[in-house]
Every structure is written in structure tokens, then in C-alpha cells.
């Protein structure tokens with residue numbers, strides 16, 4: 075499980091630029107970042123996975139908190155999370171394969187969202203492992219194209235998700 | 247030539263109420279600057295910033311100092327800021343004007359110097375289309391400012407300016423930039439002019455350390471046997487010099503400062519170990535490396551201080567006091583971190599502190615001090631650079647000068663051979679090591695402190711990087727004393743080539759002009775010194791010249807090396823006191 079930092083920023087190219095610029099400039103080793111909308115259309119949430127063996131998440135956070143465009147940094151490191159990934163998978167599918175693909179989709183609680191003359195699009199949602207596995211099974215038919223959201227996450231339960239006091243627990 | 251003098255205009259304080267006024271944006275920007283208490287701006291005009299310069303005509307209470315290169319403008323702003331603690335301000339036009347600021351902004355970022363740069367930009371309807379003199383100033387300066395603002399609408403302009411001032415001085419100081427497109431500057435709008443107090447940063451502050459953490463720090467001090475205070479530039483920003491002294495005296499702890507911290511603790515005090523690090527004193531470096539507790543205050547464990555990080559002070563616990571949470575555990579893990587303003591934290595800590603027993607520790611330190619004083623040998627023929635610098639110190643110390651140092655050997659010798667006693671009197675480029683910083687910084691410092699003697703100790707290489715600042719100093723009749731420690735080399739680089747590259751000198755010899763005559767040519771006084779016995783009279787003569795700057799070109803031993811030296815990335819056990827001679831603890 076990566077250690078997630080959930081970073082809420084203004085939804086603008088400029089803010090994204092500032093965040094990425096900072097991470098690059100400081101050579102902070104972070105994993106693949108996903109971007110999500112929130113309940114507020116003005117906001118964008120970046121989910122930044124950090125490996126504590128490589129970098130102290132507090133340092134990443136303290137640096138991010140220096141940016142004016144960063145509205146909040148939540149440290150989701152220890153929290154129970156719901157994590158979901160969504161993929162659209164375009165599969166080459168002659169009519170005779172449809173039933174089999176539909177059964178496979180059923181198994182993954184995926185849906186067929188488009189039917190073309192030679193291809194189908196399957197929509198699958200779930201943990202990254204489940205999505206990986208579904209795509210792997212579809213390979214047999216010939217996967218033409220995949221697009222994925224990357225992980226989206228939310229803290230389980232209610233109330234605990236408020237931003238942690240900034241840097242309250244600085245150094246041990 | 248129109249000559250302007252320092253006393254030309256008095257800043258007239260006027261009541262700054264909240265006001266509604268219709269005006270062009272350029273004027274609203276000037277109003278914001280007036281409200282921020284700006285008294286002097288360093289800059290060069292150009293197409294995109296013409297509206298600002300037009301507005302400037304209506305604000306005689308703000309002096310504009312015309313520089314000959316924008317790099318000078320920003321170093322002047324830095325010098326002003328470092329001497330006064332107030333943000334320095336510079337104006338440039340778009341494109342090349344703004345890009346010429348990049349070195350200075352980076353310098354200010356590295357040394358936590360508050361400056362506000364105001365740049366003109368091409369009109370908004372041209373932006374992004376490679377218009378004449380367009381540069382992506384926001385993108386270019388993003389990594390070298392705390393934040394920068396592109397103002398797209400008139401109403402945003404005063405707010406951006408005020409926020410730039412708030413942010414430049416908030417927490418850890420640093421540079422900010424406001425980019426103003428020409429069409430926005432020319433647009434008339436209804437402005438609400440506010441008091442600067444009306445603007446605050448939408449950022450949470452880290453909470454002040456709690457009692458428990460402060461007690462942990464006090465306990466570590468009480469239990470230590472070999473404590474040391476490692477004091478940096480943050481103490482000067484914070485104004486915490488008196489608290490450092492109180493802590494040192496209460497707990498009988500030796501104090502060493504970084505290059506940036508020089509002046510934060512009086513070096514004539516018996517507890518002073520002077521500067522540590524690559525060219526620090528032997529005793530400061532032994533003391534920190536054999537210590538069992540480092541109390542780091544506003545210092546950032548720079549590699550010029552630690553050398554090989556994994557071998558640095560291996561037995562020491564660390565109390566780290568810094569205002570920037572991102573500094574904690576950056577280079578060295580802190581056992582107790584106290585995040586916040588040094589002065590406030592030290593004030594809260596002081597009553598809890600119980601003196602440890604440091605008798606044995608002090609005996610050890612006195613032994614190191616006795617065995618390894620800073621030294622050089624002055625003969626009869628060639629001037630030793632250390633001698634020249636020591637003479638400058640001796641002959642000016644009673645005037646309590648503000649001293650700017652450039653980058654290289656002369657910088658290190660001045661750090662070593664001056665006795666620094668007062669904050670904000672040593673102004674140098676530490677983090678970036680920007681050659682050419684010191685002469686314009688001296689100009690800025692003199693504008694900020696017209697009451698003080700300002701001295702510039704420069705290198706022959708560095709002097710030539712921003713020589714043109716002298717022209718500005720002449721125009722304003724600034725009585726700055728420039729001492730060029732002329733070894734006809736890029737000395738610091740030559741030293742590395744001598745010691746680590748088998749004496750293969752490559753591109754370090756400087757075929758110099760006659761600096762004294764160069765000075766005379768631009769209207770400054772020039773004195774050339776070639777023999778040891780001329781040094782003292784020349785300095786005395788320089789001190790009598792008060793109606794213009796003076797350049798004293800001192801020809802020194804070309805191949806003198808700067809010691810002690812811990813070679814880059816090495817440890818205290820590799821500390822050289824002469825070529826091939828190591829200090830032994």
C-alpha cells in the first residue's frame with residue numbers, strides 16, 4: 075500500500091504546473107499521480123503516492139504546503155481507504171465472441187458500454203488488481219486500446235477526513 | 247548630468263486610508279508601493295514597463311535608482327533588504343529585462359532574502375504568441391520565487407503587489423515577482439486602495455511548539471556534556487541575536503555561526519568559535535563534530551557546513567529550530583524539532599533551560615583554540631590578502647561598517663579575519679555563491695542605511711562581473727569603499743586546480759585592467775596598492791573620501807591559498823591547515 079497524500083489545489087493549468095514544478099525541482103520521489111475532481115468545481119485533487127522508504131512524506135507535504143495554490147494537504151497514510159480505478163477497454167470482438175465477453179464482464183461486474191461493427195468497449199471499475207485482472211482476461215480476444223483513470227480514493231467513514239493540523243506532528 | 251543625492255527627497259508620510267479612486271492600473275500599483283512604505287526602487291525601464299515609469303513621475307517620494315544592468319538592480323534590492331530587513335524592490339521591463347533578474351532571484355531564494363520584483367509584460371492580447379520582448383517570466387521564475395503573479399485584470403494588481411510584500415517577508419523570507427502586462431497597466435478602473443494590513447496570506451501557520459516539546463529540548467540541553475550552538479542566517483532574519491547570547495550565557499554553550507549567520511553572535515565574546523564549515527575555524531569544526539548535542543537555530547545543514555553528511559557530527563543529537571517545516575529532517579534528522587520563529591522559540595525555551603556541566607568540554611575547546619588559531623605570515627614584499635583584509639577591519643571597526651563580500655577566496659578570508667559582532671553587517675551571497683553580488687549589494691545597503699559606513703570587499707574576478715554598479719554609485723555620490731583583493735586569478739578556482747587537479751591551471755588567470763583608473767574614468771576615486779607598507783595609508787586615505795565611491799585596488803600574493811579547508815564531500819579528519827597538512831584533534 076502506498077502512502078497517499080491528497081492534495082487539493084485550484085483547478086487550473088497554472089496550479090498544476092506549480093505542483094509538478096515543485097516536485098521535480100526538489101527531486102521528490104513520488105509515484106504515479108492521479109487527478110480527480112471534487113464536490114467543488116473550483117478544486118482539483120491530486121493523489122500522490124509516496125514511499126516512506128524513499129522520502130519522508132512529511133517533507134513532501136511541508137514543501138507542498140508552501141505553495142499558495144495548494145489549499146490543503148491531507149496525509150492519508152494510516153487511514154482506511156476506498157480505492158477505485160476505472161478502465162475503458164476496447165476489445166476486438168467478432169459477433170461470435172460477444173457472449174463470452176459478456177460473461178467475462180459479468181464476472182468482473184463490468185459493463186459493455188459501446189458496440190461497434192468490430193469492437194466492444196468494456197467499462198470496469200474496482201481495485202487496481204481487479205482492473206488489471208479483467209484487462210488480462212480480455213487480452214485473449216485482442217485488446218485494441220485501454221484508458222484508465224488511475225486510482226481514485228476516499229477515506230472510509232465520516233468525519234475523520236478533515237485535514238490534519240498542518241505539520242503539527244513535524245519530527246518524531 | 248543631473249546628479250541626485252541621497253538626501254534629495256524625504257519620504258513624506260501621508261495618511262493611507264481605505265480609498266476608492268479611478269485611475270490607471272500603473273498608478274494603482276504605485277499607490278500600493280507607497281502604502282507598503284517603499285522608499286527606493288532599483289531598475290531599468292523599457293517598452294512594457296513605460297506606463298509604470300510614467301506613473302513614477304507622480305510619486306516623487308519614491309526614489310528610482312537607474313542601474314546599468316538588471317542583475318545590479320536585484321542585487322541592490324537584496325543588499326537593501328539584508329541591511330534593513332525590509333523587502334527590496336526592483337522594476338524591469340519584459341523579456342530581457344525580466345530574464346536578467348533570474349540570477350538575483352535565485353540568489354535571494356537561496357539566502358532567504360525578501361525582494362519584490364515588478365516586471366512589465368507584453369500586452370495580454372499578445373501573450374503566448376512570441377511577441378516582441380515576450381518571455382514566459384512566470385514559468386522562468388517559478389522555481390526561484392516563493393510565488394509569482396501574472397496580473398490579467400486591473401483589479402488584481404494592487405492585491406498582487408500587497409500579497410507579494412506579505413509573502414516576501416512571511417515566515418522564511420524570499421523573493422516574489424509580479425508580472426504586469428502593458429495593456430493592464432494602461433487600463434483605467436475603479437480601485438479600492440487598501441491599507442497593507444488588509445491583506446493576509448491564506449495559509450495555515452504551523453502551531454507553536456507545545457510545552458512538552460520545549461521541555462524535551464531543555465532536557466537534552468541539561469543532559470548534554472558537549473553541546474554547541476550552530477547559528478545561521480535565520481537568527482538574523484528573526485532578530486534573535488540577543489536570545490542566542492542569553493542562551494549561550496545561561497547554559498555556557500559555545501557558539502559557531504555559518505557564513506550567513508556571521509554577526510548573529512559577537513565574535514569578541516569568549517564563547518564564540520567563529521565560522522564553521524569548509525573554510526571555518528579548526529576549533530569550530532572540531533567542536534561541532536565531537537559534540538553530543540547540536541542546537542541548530544535558523545541554519546540548514548548546508549553541505550558547505552557538513553561535508554560528508556553521513557560522517558558529520560556522528561555522536562550528536564540535534565535540536566533543530568527553524569521557521570520552515572520543510573527544513574526539518576531535510577539533511578540531518580532532528581531529535582527535537584521546534585518549528586517557528588527563532589526569537590519566539592528561544593524566548594519560550596530560555597526559562598526552561600538548565601545549564602549542563604561543560605567544564606571538561608570547555609577545556610577541550612580551549613585546547614583546540616590555542617593549537618589552531620587562524621593565521622598567515624606577512625613578509626616585506628608581497629601583500630598577503632589576509633593582511634589587507636585584517637587592516638581593513640582594524641581601521642574601520644570603530645565605524646561599525648556594513649560589509650558586503652563577493653564570492654571566492656577573499657570572501658572566506660573576510661569571513662575569517664573580520665570580527666563580526668553585529669547582525670546585518672555581513673552581506674554576502676552564500677547559497678548560490680553569485681560572483682558580482684557584492685558591489686550592487688553595497689549600493690543597496692547604502693540606500694537602506696545612509697547613516698552607516700558601507701564597505702565592499704571584492705575579488706578582481708567578481709568585481710568585473712558587475713562593475714557597472716559603480717557608475718550608479720557615482721551618480722548618487724555614495725561614499726562606498728570598494729576594496730578589490732586583486733590576486734589576478736579566479737583565486738578560489740585556482741586553489742582547487744592547485745590542490746585537486748595537479749596544478750593544471752585552466753582558464754583562471756585574469757588579464758586585468760587597472761581598476762583604479764577604471765574607477766577614475768567613471769568618476770569614482772581610485773587608489774592602487776602594491777606593497778605592504780602602502781596598505782594602511784591607502785585605507786586611511788580611502789576613508790577620507792566621502793563625496794563619491796572609492797576603489798582601492800590591492801595587489802596581493804597571487805597564489806595564496808585559503809585555509810583551513812575541508813575538501814568538498816570530506817570530513818573533519820581531512821581538514822587541511824596547509825597544503826598536505828591536516829589538523830589533528
Ligand SMILES: Cc1cc2nc3c(=O)[nH]c(=O)nc-3n(C[C@H](O)[C@H](O)[C@H](O)COP(=O)(O)OP(=O)(O)OC[C@H]3O[C@@H](n4cnc5c(N)ncnc54)[C@H](O)[C@@H]3O)c2cc1C
Nearest residue numbers: 478479480504505506523524525544546569588676677679
Ligand atoms: C565560496 C563559498 C564558500 C562557503 N563556505 C562556507 C563555510 O565554510 N561555512 C559556512 O557556514 N558557509 C559557507 N558558505 C555558505 C553556504 O553555501 C551556505 O550559504 C550557508 O552555510 C547557509 O547558511 P545557513 O545554514 O545559516 O542558512 P541560510 O541560507 O541563511 O538559511 C536560513 C535558515 O533559517 C531559517 N529561517 C529563516 N527565518 C527564520 C526565523 N525567523 N526563525 C527561524 N528560522 C528561520 C530558514 O528557513 C533557513 O532554514 C560558502 C559559500 C561560498 C560561496
Ligand SMILES: Cc1ncc(C[n+]2csc(CCOP(=O)(O)OP(=O)(O)O)c2C)c(N)n1
Nearest residue numbers: 654655656679681705706707708736737738
Ligand atoms: C557567476 C559565477 N560564475 C562562476 C563562479 C565560480 N567561481 C567561484 S569563486 C570564483 C573565483 C572568484 O574570483 P575572484 O572574484 O577574483 O575572487 P578570489 O577567489 O580570487 O578571491 C569562481 C569563478 C561563481 N561562483 N559565480
Ligand SMILES: [Mg+2]
Nearest residue numbers: 705706735737
Ligand atoms: Mg581573484
